[in-house]
Amino acid sequence: MSAVTENTTPVKPLAQRINWVKLAPWLYTIGLFVAWELLVIALQTPPTILPAPSRVFQAIVQYWSPIWKNSLQTLYTTTVGFAIAVVAGLAIGLFIGWSKAIYAGLYPLMIGFNAIPKVALVPILVIWFGIGAVPAILTAFLISFFPIVVNVATGLATIEPETEDVLRALGAKKLDIMLKVGIPRSMPYFFGSLKVAITLAFVGSVVSETVASNYGLGNMMSSAQSQFNVPLVFAGLLMLAVEGIAMYALMAWIEMRMTGWAHRSTMSQ
Amino acid sequence: MPHLVTIDNVDMRYGGAAGTLAVSGLTMKVGKGEFAAVVGPSGCGKSTLMKLVTGLHIPQSGVVIVADKQVTKPVSIVGMAFQNPTMLPWRTTLDNILLPLEIVERHRHRLRTNKKEYVEKAEHLLETVGLKGFGSKFPWQLSGGMQQRANLCRALIHEPELLMLDEPFGALDAFTREELWCVIRDLHAAQGVTIILVTHDLREATFLADRIFVMSARPGKVLKEHAVPFARPRDLEVMYEKAFNDMVHELHGEIASARVVA
Numbered sequence: 061m062s063a064v065t066e067n068t069t070p071v072k073p074l075a076q077r078i079n080w081v082k083l084a085p086w087l088y089t090i091g092l093f094v095a096w097e098l099l100v101i102a103l104q105t106p107p108t109i110l111p112a113p114s115r116v117f118q119a120i121v122q123y124w125s126p127i128w129k130n131s132l133q134t135l136y137t138t139t140v141g142f143a144i145a146v147v148a149g150l151a152i153g154l155f156i157g158w159s160k161a162i163y164a165g166l167y168p169l170m171i172g173f174n175a176i177p178k179v180a181l182v183p184i185l186v187i188w189f190g191i192g193a194v195p196a197i198l199t200a201f202l203i204s205f206f207p208i209v210v211n212v213a214t215g216l217a218t219i220e221p222e223t224e225d226v227l228r229a230l231g232a233k234k235l236d237i238m239l240k241v242g243i244p245r246s247m248p249y250f251f252g253s254l255k256v257a258i259t260l261a262f263v264g265s266v267v268s269e270t271v272a273s274n275y276g277l278g279n280m281m282s283s284a285q286s287q288f289n290v291p292l293v294f295a296g297l298l299m300l301a302v303e304g305i306a307m308y309a310l311m312a313w314i315e316m317r318m319t320g321w322a323h324r325s326t327m328s329q
Numbered sequence: 330m331p332h333l334v335t336i337d338n339v340d341m342r343y344g345g346a347a348g349t350l351a352v353s354g355l356t357m358k359v360g361k362g363e364f365a366a367v368v369g370p371s372g373c374g375k376s377t378l379m380k381l382v383t384g385l386h387i388p389q390s391g392v393v394i395v396a397d398k399q400v401t402k403p404v405s406i407v408g409m410a411f412q413n414p415t416m417l418p419w420r421t422t423l424d425n426i427l428l429p430l431e432i433v434e435r436h437r438h439r440l441r442t443n444k445k446e447y448v449e450k451a452e453h454l455l456e457t458v459g460l461k462g463f464g465s466k467f468p469w470q471l472s473g474g475m476q477q478r479a480n481l482c483r484a485l486i487h488e489p490e491l492l493m494l495d496e497p498f499g500a501l502d503a504f505t506r507e508e509l510w511c512v513i514r515d516l517h518a519a520q521g522v523t524i525i526l527v528t529h530d531l532r533e534a535t536f537l538a539d540r541i542f543v544m545s546a547r548p549g550k551v552l553k554e555h556a557v558p559f560a561r562p563r564d565l566e567v568m569y570e571k572a573f574n575d576m577v578h579e580l581h582g583e584i585a586s587a588r589v590v591a
Contacts, residue, residue: 226411229384244419
């Protein structure tokens with residue numbers, strides 16, 4: 061690097077022309093895999109304990125057909141559960157944020173409900189709906205709708221009192237204030253919560269698939285595990301990570317598109 | 330002069346029978362077209378006064394009469410502006426200014442069909458306050474002083490008979506504040522609107538108002554009423570005259586002693 065600092069010619073050296081910030085996520089990811097590979101080589105861990113990433117990628121290629129099908133199944137249950145959570149979360153959030161009395165009454169119930177581990181609900185869902193996609197969808201829904209509710213309700217509950225006074229003095233009804241101020245105002249909170257909710261939805265669907273389904277990545281990993289096919293288990297984990305990142309990025313993109321005004325510092329630069 | 334606002338022996342208590350008494354025996358009259366300023370020590374119930382006149386609070390005893398009607402619910406003939414401009418960040422400045430029209434009963438039904446007329450009116454107001462061409466900007470693209478100008482436009486768009494200003498220039502620097510004093514002075518002269526200005530700034534009150542009410546510490550009531558003798562239109566230079574400074578000095582003395590009593 062000392063050569064770089066001494067270089068005074070107008071053509072910038074390669075190291076300065078590269079956008080390191082943009083490249084960083086890829087470099088760090090590659091770095092992680094390289095470190096993992098080296099660790100496995102150094103410790104000589106058997107593939108049944110910790111397979112090297114090269115072995116995991118090999119498993120992805122080898123079992124591509126089941127991995128692909130199960131990935132789509134998990135993506136399907138997650139997205140459906142998440143979609144229900146978005147609709148229900150938005151509706152309940154608006155309902156709770158509507159009045160202080162409803163907020164006060166329902167909030168403790170919501171906290172208590174959220175404190176219940178959703179894994180514990182899977183057996184009940186199985187009793188009601190049998191094994192398969194339905195419990196997975198419902199678990200994804202149950203685990204992911206809470207952050208949406210809380211965020212929408214918070215957005216509504218934190219309207220500036222001055223704004224409310226200005227509008228009420230003009231004769232605005234509660235509905236007017238909600239439509240003109242409350243709901244637009246809670247949208248950044250809502251879209252922000254989607255990023256949290258989608259990640260949780262994956263947790264819910266995979267947990268349910270692991271316990272009570274014949275399809276999906278959760279089921280695939282649990283049967284691979286029972287056959288000591290550890291590379292395939294890791295292949296499933298990798299696919300989940302990829303799906304999770306993709307859906308998160310989609311939510312972040314939607315958030316930017318819908319509520320760009322709330323990210324004004326980044327927009328004005 | 331007919332009175333637009335009459336407050337007669339009003340008591341206002343917050344939080345039930347044992348709650349704090351914010352104002353007690355409050356009496357004041359503001360004439361139509363008059364510019365009134367209310368000054369007093371902090372916590373003297375100036376904000377309560379705002380809410381009483383606009384009908385956001387209904388007093389426990391005494392009457393508030395605005396435009397010949399006793400106030401029992403929010404009166405839609407007022408415009409309000411606070412120290413915090415509270416522009417909605419997802420609306421452009423123009424859409425922010427048009428917001429009251431979407432609420433006020435007599436405008437909301439004809440807003441859609443007569444949009445052009447209203448937009449013209451908003452643009453004219455923007456021009457009056459020196460924001461010509463800024464309507465399409467978002468509020469967060471404007472400086473604090475510009476936002477406060479837009480805030481005044483929003484308070485005036487539905488042609489209120491009464492404009493209530495709660496320390497609207499408190500957060501601005503001295504030069505911007507003086508500019509806006511002139512803006513509000515000219516608006517008052519041009520539109521003939523009645524204005525009640527709540528402020529801590531005695532020079533602001535003396536420069537702008539026809540009549541100054543000095544309030545006591547909590548529970549607030551009017552201690553003294555001053556007519557401001559300076560001829561209109563007033564120039565900023567008036568603030569350097571001896572009579573002006575004497576008046577500010579006198580007001581200062583009265584508020585200082587009201588604080589001591591409290």
